Amino acid sequence: MKVLIVHYRYFISGGPERYLFNVKKALEDRGHEVIPFSIHNSKNVETVYEKYFVDNIGKSDEVFVNKYPRTLQTYIDLIGREFYSFKVYRALEKLVKEEKPDVCYLLVYKRALSPSVIDVCKKYGISVINRISDYNTVCGAGGLYRNGEYCDLCLESSINCLKYNCVKGNKIFSLMRFLSIKFHTFLGFQNKVDDYICTNGYMAEMMEKYGYEKRKLHVIPTFFKESQETASLNKTNSVEDGFVNFLFIGNIDETKGIYDLLRALAELNKIRSNFHVFIVGGLHADENQKVQDIVKAGNLQKKITFVPFIKSNEVFKYYIKSNVTVLPTRWVENLPNTLIESIYFNRPVIVPDYGSFKFTTDESVAFKFEALNHHALFECMNIICENPVLIEEKSKNCADFFLNNFSEKKHMEKLLHIMEEK
Numbered sequence: 377m378k379v380l381i382v383h384y385r386y387f388i389s390g391g392p393e394r395y396l397f398n399v400k401k402a403l404e405d406r407g408h409e410v411i412p413f414s415i416h417n418s419k420n421v422e423t424v425y426e427k428y429f430v431d432n433i434g435k436s437d438e439v440f441v442n443k444y445p446r447t448l449q450t451y452i453d454l455i456g457r458e459f460y461s462f463k464v465y466r467a468l469e470k471l472v473k474e475e476k477p478d479v480c481y482l483l484v485y486k487r488a489l490s491p492s493v494i495d496v497c498k499k500y501g502i503s504v505i506n507r508i509s510d511y512n513t514v515c516g517a518g519g520l521y522r523n524g525e526y527c528d529l530c531l532e533s534s535i536n537c538l539k540y541n542c543v544k545g546n547k548i549f550s551l552m553r554f555l556s557i558k559f560h561t562f563l564g565f566q567n568k569v570d571d572y573i574c575t576n577g578y579m580a581e582m583m584e585k586y587g588y589e590k591r592k593l594h595v596i597p598t599f600f601k602e603s604q605e606t607a608s609l610n611k612t613n614s615v616e617d618g619f620v621n622f623l624f625i626g627n628i629d630e631t632k633g634i635y636d637l638l639r640a641l642a643e644l645n646k647i648r649s650n651f652h653v654f655i656v657g658g659l660h661a662d663e664n665q666k667v668q669d670i671v672k673a674g675n676l677q678k679k680i681t682f683v684p685f686i687k688s689n690e691v692f693k694y695y696i697k698s699n700v701t702v703l704p705t706r707w708v709e710n711l712p713n714t715l716i717e718s719i720y721f722n723r724p725v726i727v728p729d730y731g732s733f734k735f736t737t738d739e740s741v742a743f744k745f746e747a748l749n750h751h752a753l754f755e756c757m758n759i760i761c762e763n764p765v766l767i768e769e770k771s772k773n774c775a776d777f778f779l780n781n782f783s784e785k786k787h788m789e790k791l792l793h794i795m796e797e798k
Contacts (some may be wrong), residue, residue: 415431498568513582571794574594597716618650632706654681699767706728726742726757
């Protein structure tokens with residue numbers, strides 16, 4: 377089977393790209409041919425199919441909108457990619473005519489590529505399976521989160537995206553997003569996609585509420601690509617002398633709950649001494665002072681080790697050094713790689729009891745706390761420090777939970793079943 381994979385980047389810059397290359401390898405290992413379609417960039421992984429790729433917005437080599445050159449071409453491209461790009465249409469049509477793929481696996485395409493990729497596939501009788509990796513299908517800003525709180529007002533009407541300036545806090549960007557949502561609804565793109573792959577049950581639930589057909593929604597969680605290196609690591613999780621090592625991995629910003637975590641640690645530090653925290657992610661300049669102020673006020677200097685962002689294989693050693701991973705996120709999340717990796721390494725997780733976490737974890741591998749409440753997070757961590765044996769008990773359940781939910785075998789069985797039906 378020839379599988380066309382469409383994604384807006386062809387180099388690793390985050391979780392969606394790690395998934396792209398992992399699923400590409402998994403398909404190839406099973407005898408399928410994978411044809412990528414993406415955007416030209418100097419960082420791209422080398423491929424013979426790059427000749428079909430489309431130019432980036434403004435013919436730039438930049439990745440983020442605020443770095444694009446301020447030229448007329450950039451603004452024209454931004455509008456085209458937001459609404460409908462004939463340039464992208466022509467580029468993909470050339471590939472489809474020459475390579476003749478059997479099915480399209482559509483990853484991230486909105487605003488960097490274009491919904492026109494769907495029309496190309498439908499014109500040539502190619503089924504489109506769209507994997508959803510954020511909440512753009514139900515939320516103008518893509519996160520179900522606004523001004524520090526959960527928000528699902530777009531389920532009532534997408535006008536709320538414009539009303540509250542949800543896209544980068546900018547009225548023009550928010551207007552474009554609102555108009556593009558209406559335009560794409562008018563063109564029927566929601567119905568042109570044959571199947572949707574949701575990474576968690578909460579996402580499928582929200583999409584059904586928004587009006588997507590239930591029969592098209594399939595929950596297939598992301599998988600962890602095991603290597604010889606990771607398979608050989610000693611994953612035994614023992615709490616030495618009752619001393620608990622916590623781990624946080626991710627962007628150090630408000631949405632990931634870093635301030636809730638620091639405030640919880642400040643409370644914990646008043647009554648407990650048997651803990652340490654590794655925070656892997658470094659400090660952003662605009663967050664640096666606020667983080668340091670909380671650390672100093674909570675007398676946490678000796679309780680936290682800050683580690684800059686590092687490569688995946690180097691991150692793994694911090695799972696081994698730690699006993700439990702904290703995900704204090706304030707938004708509903710998709711399916712964080714940190715959660716999957718932590719469970720793979722037999723490290724239970726601390727997660728808020730809402731959003732996707734209700735579907736991606738259970739009490740056998742997770743400690744849960746009331747979302748958006750740093751005192752509840754403190755209480756959860758305090759119980760763990762008081763009863764470290766709880767960590768070891770949940771650790772014993774991680775291997776089976778991983779195999780049943782996040783293994784490559786399970787993922788590919790479900791995905792290929794859908795692809796081969798087309």
